[in-house]
Amino acid sequence: MNDTLRKILAPLLFIIGILAFWEWIVWYKQLPDFRMASPSDLIPRYIRFWDLFLIKSWETLWRTVAGLGLAVIFGTLIGMIMGFSRFAREGLYPILVGFNAIPKATVVPIVALMFVGQHDFNTVLIAFMISFFPIAVSVSIGLSTLEPEYRDILRSLGASNFTIFWKIALPKTLPEFFGALKVAVTLAFIGTNLMEIVSPHGRGLGDLFDSGRISADYPLMFAVLFALAALGIVLFYVVVFLERIFAGWAERSPG
């Protein structure tokens, strides 16, 4: 079997196997669909709620990306401040660690109450809060561990600090940055969904999920899970794609 064929066929086979097992166990146990959904129940839900799925997915998607975008901007900014100034690093680091230690699931109800009804705002806010920590830390570590020789080769020619940042520090930090972004994108997605599920009459796929929960529509809830998975995969691979473009040099060629 050639390589590309195996790369497509192997996961496909396993997916079909797992779905078949799931279908079989629901059929064998004779579980009604208000107790457990089977894969064959999902298709009618997708057909029936297709419009809703599209609208809600879009809502979830753009709010995740907006929160992540803010996290990238502020995280990079704070990371830069911490990376270049030891004073700022020592002052900010404990605060960041403490902030990150708070489970964001507990912050969600607070934010939901604080900005009640402002669905877009509070969702983006949570997505931002949950995802900016890894970005700030990775950028600050990337910058503060820059070997002095790298700075010196440009500084000895009279280059400005900005030139050194732009030509050396920034590109050199990109691999760490993208590593953090892969974590951050997943976190932002979790944040968005938490808020969507918790805030009453919310938006996005989280709201659709909540509707399924309230009406004990298991197949709908499972259908939302699969839609979320699809969205999460797309988001993750967009980051991987960007990483290949901007930090592909960091990947060692095999052999």
Place this chain on the structure above:
Amino acid sequence: MVSGITFRKTLMTASAHMIELRDVTHAYRTKAGPLPVLDRLSIQIPENSFCAVVGPSGCGKSTLTRLVSGLMRPNEGEVWLHGQRVTSPRPTVGMAFQNPVLLEWRTILQNVLLPMEIVKSPMSKAEATERAHHLLDLVGLTGFAEKRPSELSGGMRQRASLCRSIIHKPDVLILDEPFGALDAFTREDLWCTMHDLRAEEPFTCLLITHDLRESVFLADQVVVMSGRPAHAQHVMQVDLPGKRSLDDLYSPKAVEMLATLRHQIQVAQGRTVDDTAEAKA
């Protein structure tokens, strides 16, 4: 005091040296108080000559490179380059370190051309690229211009780093143990490359090294620094005329020079001649 000032003024106008350190004294601030590194260090390097500085570990050799390149200013004393007092980095200086510090996201050619993006040079982009290719040929990296640093061996990276350090035609080249981390054969190879580069275009060179053979093979003048705080303990002119080959290192003259240097280093380390005699006995 008055005579000291007039002395300095005379030198200011009449400095015939490309690199000159005058009574340079420097100390680092540490938690345990000031750590004196250099103590009235004076070195003169004529234009287009090659000076190697050797000395025991931690005697302030790297501090010396940072002072000459203008990355640091001495507490006391003066550093002069090309008849001008050094107060800040100058684009007419080239530097290479033990770590070749190539930028991994750039090709070798782009790495070599890096200084051209900082320094204002009369060279056009095309001329600089042509020069980069020429230098790469000269150091034996023909055909590697489009490769990434990760595809090169340690010795090849150091060659590329050398090309980068002279791409902008600096009049002063500062080398801080550039061959220190290489294996013996690669090192000797690169020594010869250094001679080829110098034959191609003249520059004044300050080399920091631990390797006495390297200093004798490459330099016109070897300065032995004393232990910390360091001054110039011994200055030796290397009198090996003509094109040098590695075989010259085994000539009686060179062997004698190496013995002198070894002795001077032992003195710098604080091991007196008597001590070595005792150890032997």
